Amino acid sequence: MLSYIARRLVIAVPTLILVSVFVFVLQKLLPGDPALVLAGEERDPEVLEFIREKYRLNDPVIYQYFHWMKAMLQGDLGISLRTQQPVATLIADKLPVTIQLAIMAMVIAFAIGIPAGILSAVHKGTAVDYIANFIALSGLSIPNFWLGIMLILLVSVQLGWLPASGYESPFTDPVKSLQTMIMPGFVLGTALAATLMRHTRSAMLGVMKADYIRTARAKGVLENAVIIKHAFRNALLPIVTLSALLFGELLAGAVLTEQIFTIPGFGKLIVDAVFTRDYAVVQGIVMCTAAGFILMNLIADVLYFLLNPRMRSSL
Amino acid sequence: MRKEFLAALLLSATTLVSTAHAADLRIGLQDDADVLDPDQSRTFVGRIVYTSLCDKLVDITPDLEIIPQLATGWSWSDDGRVLTMDLREGVTFHDGTPFNAEAVKANIERSKNLPESRRKSEVKSIESVEVSGPLQVRINLAAPDATLLAQFADRAGMMVSPAAAEAAGADFGANPVCSGPFKFVERVQQDRIVLSKFDGYWNAGAIHFDTVTFLPIPDTTVRLANLRSGDIDMLERLAATDVASVKGDANLGYAEAVSLGYQGITVNIGNGEKGDNPFGNDARLRQAFSLSLDRDAINQVVFEGAFAPGNQPFPPTSPWYDKDHPVPARDVEKAKALLKEAGYDSFDVEVQVANNPVQTQMMQVVQAMAAEAGFNVKLKSMEFASLLADQSAGNYQASQVGWSGRVDPDGNIHQFMTCKGGINDSKYCNPEVDALLDAARTSNELATRKAKYDEARDILNNDLPIIYLYHPTWIWALSGKLEGFTPYPDGMIRLENVKFN
Numbered sequence: 001m002l003s004y005i006a007r008r009l010v011i012a013v014p015t016l017i018l019v020s021v022f023v024f025v026l027q028k029l030l031p032g033d034p035a036l037v038l039a040g041e042e043r044d045p046e047v048l049e050f051i052r053e054k055y056r057l058n059d060p061v062i063y064q065y066f067h068w069m070k071a072m073l074q075g076d077l078g079i080s081l082r083t084q085q086p087v088a089t090l091i092a093d094k095l096p097v098t099i100q101l102a103i104m105a106m107v108i109a110f111a112i113g114i115p116a117g118i119l120s121a122v123h124k125g126t127a128v129d130y131i132a133n134f135i136a137l138s139g140l141s142i143p144n145f146w147l148g149i150m151l152i153l154l155v156s157v158q159l160g161w162l163p164a165s166g167y168e169s170p171f172t173d174p175v176k177s178l179q180t181m182i183m184p185g186f187v188l189g190t191a192l193a194a195t196l197m198r199h200t201r202s203a204m205l206g207v208m209k210a211d212y213i214r215t216a217r218a219k220g221v222l223e224n225a226v227i228i229k230h231a232f233r234n235a236l237l238p239i240v241t242l243s244a245l246l247f248g249e250l251l252a253g254a255v256l257t258e259q260i261f262t263i264p265g266f267g268k269l270i271v272d273a274v275f276t277r278d279y280a281v282v283q284g285i286v287m288c289t290a291a292g293f294i295l296m297n298l299i300a301d302v303l304y305f306l307l308n309p310r311m312r313s314s315l
Numbered sequence: 316m317r318k319e320f321l322a323a324l325l326l327s328a329t330t331l332v333s334t335a336h337a338a339d340l341r342i343g344l345q346d347d348a349d350v351l352d353p354d355q356s357r358t359f360v361g362r363i364v365y366t367s368l369c370d371k372l373v374d375i376t377p378d379l380e381i382i383p384q385l386a387t388g389w390s391w392s393d394d395g396r397v398l399t400m401d402l403r404e405g406v407t408f409h410d411g412t413p414f415n416a417e418a419v420k421a422n423i424e425r426s427k428n429l430p431e432s433r434r435k436s437e438v439k440s441i442e443s444v445e446v447s448g449p450l451q452v453r454i455n456l457a458a459p460d461a462t463l464l465a466q467f468a469d470r471a472g473m474m475v476s477p478a479a480a481e482a483a484g485a486d487f488g489a490n491p492v493c494s495g496p497f498k499f500v501e502r503v504q505q506d507r508i509v510l511s512k513f514d515g516y517w518n519a520g521a522i523h524f525d526t527v528t529f530l531p532i533p534d535t536t537v538r539l540a541n542l543r544s545g546d547i548d549m550l551e552r553l554a555a556t557d558v559a560s561v562k563g564d565a566n567l568g569y570a571e572a573v574s575l576g577y578q579g580i581t582v583n584i585g586n587g588e589k590g591d592n593p594f595g596n597d598a599r600l601r602q603a604f605s606l607s608l609d610r611d612a613i614n615q616v617v618f619e620g621a622f623a624p625g626n627q628p629f630p631p632t633s634p635w636y637d638k639d640h641p642v643p644a645r646d647v648e649k650a651k652a653l654l655k656e657a658g659y660d661s662f663d664v665e666v667q668v669a670n671n672p673v674q675t676q677m678m679q680v681v682q683a684m685a686a687e688a689g690f691n692v693k694l695k696s697m698e699f700a701s702l703l704a705d706q707s708a709g710n711y712q713a714s715q716v717g718w719s720g721r722v723d724p725d726g727n728i729h730q731f732m733t734c735k736g737g738i739n740d741s742k743y744c745n746p747e748v749d750a751l752l753d754a755a756r757t758s759n760e761l762a763t764r765k766a767k768y769d770e771a772r773d774i775l776n777n778d779l780p781i782i783y784l785y786h787p788t789w790i791w792a793l794s795g796k797l798e799g800f801t802p803y804p805d806g807m808i809r810l811e812n813v814k815f816n
Contacts, residue, residue, distance in 0.1 A: 041719060042730070042737060050431070157544045277700055
């Protein structure tokens with residue numbers, strides 16, 4: 001097991017190097033001059049030159065790349081061109097926010113998606129199935145920004161139950177933190193719930209046809225036990241993989257949701273960084289989320305092993 | 316258990332909303348500020364934060380007159396090369412450092428010499444600063460500069476604690492120390508900037524808030540929702556489409572001021588090869604284009620009438636506006652005639668525009684209007700950084716851009732219209748205009764300056780290197796509890812005498 005994890009981590013290194021080359025080259029292909037954006041409206045030539053010198057924009061791209069790599073290997077992600085804060089600090093500030101939002105969204109997605117998927121599989125072809133499918137499809141089809149604004153107008157403006165937007169750390173004020181996270185978590189969670197529901201449904205349908213389900217029923221096992229213990233446990237594998245991947249995607253930030261609820265996470269940071277051509281920040285975040293995604297992938301595989309006795313014996 | 320939890324949650328939610336402290340002001344901003352160092356920053360919202368954090372040497376009235384702030388009085392030498400300023404007594408910075416002539420000298424030198432300074436061009440005319448008394452400075456200029464006082468009414472005039480600046484160097488923005496009504500408490504990127512009342516403020520009697528929190532909320536709908544739900548007490552840049560709804564809401568207040576800036580279409584006249592085309596070469600085509608537009612209708616259709624139609628770098632409400640050239644009425648026949656005179660029945664022109672919904676919609680209205688006079692306008696929608704790069708490199712025929720505006724008229728015209736102007740992307744060059752605009756910046760006589768600008772307008776109105784369209788209006792929405800807010804054309808939020816009723 002450990003050697004498997006170690007092997008996977010080693011394979012991750014070339015992947016990350018590839019990612020670094022891609023993000024660097026793609027950024028350089030973007031039209032627009034960061035110095036022009038950063039110099040301010042007046043575009044004072046002296047300031048332009050200062051910025052180009054300071055951030056090595058005059059150097060050849062290859063040189064810039066190796067300079068960045070060298071610094072990164074020493075743990076220095078560079079300085080944000082826009083705010084002049086170290087990129088590592090920015091990431092350290094935003095990552096917990098993004099993780100918190102991702103967890104919130106996943107919890108809501110599980111709470112809705114899995115029961116709905118099981119119900120619709122068990123009651124396939126009945127009204128329950130259609131209603132669950134309808135809700136799932138709505139969750140997928142309703143745009144996040146629209147749902148977000150509607151929730152704010154209803155819950156915050158009309159009812160006054162929750163703050164309209166903003167963020168509070170769970171360490172300073174857990175209650176307020178939860179309050180600010182409920183709506184964005186719900187908006188993100190409903191979309192994921194739809195995906196989860198569809199996958200749970202199809203996995204359950206596949207399993208429900210299996211011989212051992214018929215056997216269990218023939219033995220007189222209670223229907224609920226058949227569904228939960230026999231069917232769902234076996235249907236769980238693809239759901240686990242999917243969840244880990246969905247979580248990995250969430251770590252890249254949820255741009256629209258963050259924007260609407262004014263949550264200071266990765267999404268907003270990276271969009272601002274791209275628009276202002278804040279190379280160091282874009283690079284830092286992309287590397288960080290790529291690493292996060294690889295990690296989540298690995299966790300999914302490990303969970304696979306733990307949940308599936310057949311795979312365990314193959315090690 | 317779950318029910319109890321939910322009940323507890325809702326309860327705490329409601330109590331939290333209702334217990335907001337009476338003297339904590341929360342302001343919703345459209346963007347997050349950049350680095351909080353007056354010498355290094357460049358964003359508009361940054362200036363809004365400074366207005367509460369950092370006092371300036373001078374301030375402006377809503378009518379753009381320069382009035383004392385940290386400088387109580389000033390006088391010019393006869394040759395306009397020496398500005399003597401008397402400074403306010405008994406002012407201290409937030410860290411206890413006294414404000415005096417030495418501090419002013421250190422600040423101006425920092426603006427000039429800090430490698431990261433973005434203020435260099437604004438204080439370029441200053442040759443040296445002499446401490447002529449404990450509370451008096453003599454500022455020596457290389458050449459007369461009528462714009463200097465207006466620069467001191469903005470970031471170049473903001474005084475930071477010399478002790479703190481010396482210690483922090485270029486990292487000053489992480490913990491800014493000034494002498495304004497509020498001092499810096501904390502900042503969370505893209506989330507909040509918190510200031511608290513500075514008890515030692517020289518004008519503390521006019522300040523009625525214990526803390527001020529600035530919250531960047533980029534989405535205009537959400538910003539307004541936050542105001543309606545009571546999560547914030549005021550917001551800047553209300554969307555024009557929401558004006559009617561805010562004005563109709565008895566629980567909300569409303570304030571507006573026509574800004575100092577403008578939006579227009581910059582035409583490439585001599586910026587590289589692309590400037591060498593009929594639209595850049597023949598002023599009649601540009602005049603025809605301008606005449607084909609109904610500026611008032613643009614304002615009504617796109618901005619619900621909230622903005623100000625314009626045809627000059629200064630809004631019609633400005634004392635610098637040349638009344639001899641009023642906003643032209645639409646005249647399609649005359650436009651067609653001019654087009655014909657230039658040798659065209661129809662003319663193709665490509666205009667680049669920033670890819671945001673409002674500017675795009677505005678240009679579509681322009682496109683439809685110009686079409687009736689025979690212009691086939693092709694809109695090239697671009698992301699702003701690319702648009703800026705193309706425009707500065709001369710890789711464009713016409714470009715829809717704007718300018719945020721400056722207190723002194725020079726800032727709205729000189730750098731755009733003079734041959735060597737730093738942001739003259741049109742590369743319009745006319746020695747006559749150069750001479751007039753140069754002369755206007757050296758005189759300290761208002762009437763003399765106005766005459767020069769008017770003379771330049773006579774020429775520019777024909778040449779039209781920039782076809783001005785409108786002047787945005789700053790629009791604030793306020794909680795009904797707030798009173799005493801005065802709108803200023805610079806878009807700043809001045810909190811003196813503002814309070815909860």
